[in-house]
Amino acid sequence: MIGKVSAKYAFRSLLRHPRRAILSMIGVGIGCAMALLAASWMGGEAEMCIRAVAESGGGHVRVVPEKWPELREDKLRLVRWKEVLAEVKTLDGVKAAVVRARTNGLLAFGTRNAGVAVTGVDPEVEVVSSRLVSKGKIDGRYLRPDDRDSVVIGKILARRLDVELDDDLYVTLAGRDEIQSAMLRIVGIIETGSHDVDAMVCHVTLNDLERLTGYPGPGEISVLIEDYRRVEATRRELAKRVGPGNAVITWKEVNPGMAGNVEGDRAFTRVLVGMIVIVVSLGIASAQLSAVLERRTEFAILSALGMKSRQVIGLVVIEALVIGLGGAVIALALGGSLAHYLATEGVNLEAFMGEDFSFGEIILDPRMYGSFGIWLVWYALAVSVVATVTASIYPAWLATRVDPADALRAA
Numbered sequence: 001m002i003g004k005v006s007a008k009y010a011f012r013s014l015l016r017h018p019r020r021a022i023l024s025m026i027g028v029g030i031g032c033a034m035a036l037l038a039a040s041w042m043g044g045e046a047e048m049c050i051r052a053v054a055e056s057g058g059g060h061v062r063v064v065p066e067k068w069p070e071l072r073e074d075k076l077r078l079v080r081w082k083e084v085l086a087e088v089k090t091l092d093g094v095k096a097a098v099v100r101a102r103t104n105g106l107l108a109f110g111t112r113n114a115g116v117a118v119t120g121v122d123p124e125v126e127v128v129s130s131r132l133v134s135k136g137k138i139d140g141r142y143l144r145p146d147d148r149d150s151v152v153i154g155k156i157l158a159r160r161l162d163v164e165l166d167d168d169l170y171v172t173l174a175g176r177d178e179i180q181s182a183m184l185r186i187v188g189i190i191e192t193g194s195h196d197v198d199a200m201v202c203h204v205t206l207n208d209l210e211r212l213t214g215y216p217g218p219g220e221i222s223v224l225i226e227d228y229r230r231v232e233a234t235r236r237e238l239a240k241r242v243g244p245g246n247a248v249i250t251w252k253e254v255n256p257g258m259a260g261n262v263e264g265d266r267a268f269t270r271v272l273v274g275m276i277v278i279v280v281s282l283g284i285a286s287a288q289l290s291a292v293l294e295r296r297t298e299f300a301i302l303s304a305l306g307m308k309s310r311q312v313i314g315l316v317v318i319e320a321l322v323i324g325l326g327g328a329v330i331a332l333a334l335g336g337s338l339a340h341y342l343a344t345e346g347v348n349l350e351a352f353m354g355e356d357f358s359f360g361e362i363i364l365d366p367r368m369y370g371s372f373g374i375w376l377v378w379y380a381l382a383v384s385v386v387a388t389v390t391a392s393i394y395p396a397w398l399a400t401r402v403d404p405a406d407a408l409r410a411a
Helices: 002-016 018-058 081-090 123-129 155-161 206-213 228-239 256-294 296-304 309-344 375-400 404-410
Strands: 061-065 094-109 112-121 137-140 150-154 168-174 179-191 202-205 220-225 246-250
Touching: 018 220, 018 228, 018 256, 018 309, 018 375, 061 228, 081 094, 081 220, 094 123, 094 155, 094 206, 112 123, 112 155, 112 206, 150 155, 150 168, 155 179, 168 206, 179 206, 202 206, 220 228, 228 246, 256 309, 256 375, 309 375
Parallel strands: 112 202, 150 179
Antiparallel strands: 061 220, 061 246, 094 112, 094 168, 094 220, 137 179, 150 202, 168 179
């Protein structure tokens, strides 16, 4: 009964002043549309950055030797890596599992030399899972599983050494017992579009790296998953299966710099949305307060007729709730449309970043797409309803403080 009475008077009041109600809805809708667009942009940016880290070699989740997170030494190797790899492939949502090993080395050609991080790879998996290979332009070819004493390097590194395809590079690297060296034939030169990345790429087969260093097996298994939002769940599940001697980390531990950027952007989005809620709340509070002051006589009559304080509060809150729902619809029409455009067409980052789409060793996408989904509906409802209902608390309380005798006498 209380709800019916309050709702009846609330809708009657809104219909008596339709212009004010519509303007309030538009104000709420515009504010919430800005929040939707910001959330879509930041969500898309986070997804792009996480995918870039994963596909540039970091993986969404990575299995590493137990001491690697602390020491970060490339000579460490996985324990029972074949069993772990088999377990990884049985997990739901896993797109690829990439084995690699790394070591520092020195490449030389004539009197020129360059220090590099030599990466041992499984060519068949690397060519379809790494954006360095799949999106880069290759002069020559990439590695093959049966290659021996072959290497693929970046274009900038090739310029520094002044080498071409089929030239032989002299490589020196630290082995298990002593310094090792070998001659490697250049079978491919990669151009990714990133100066920093092209100056560091040096890939050999995992078998060659094992033979040269004396360290058996890979030093990591980088796991790519279908849904980046399941990173932590995948890490927990995999941690149960890898056994002692190995550890499971996420892309955040692999690349803390990029993780810091993503978390900073998320924090900025939360602050921005909070500011929008405050501004919208203040606007609605002002309108609601004016409405309450204009209706002092009405509230006095209702109180004199027996309406309880909680019914008066319900009346004002229901008015705010209706305005909030109307604002959410407008926000979805405006912000949802812009978010859909951002998700389908994207934004070309070339105008802001030039042609070098990289962050350290990470190759970014040249076009960023926003996040879009059913979550926009709940987000719009949450922001608009929270803003309007919160704004109605003080006006609702003030309405219960109206003294019927004073209000009727003033009228």
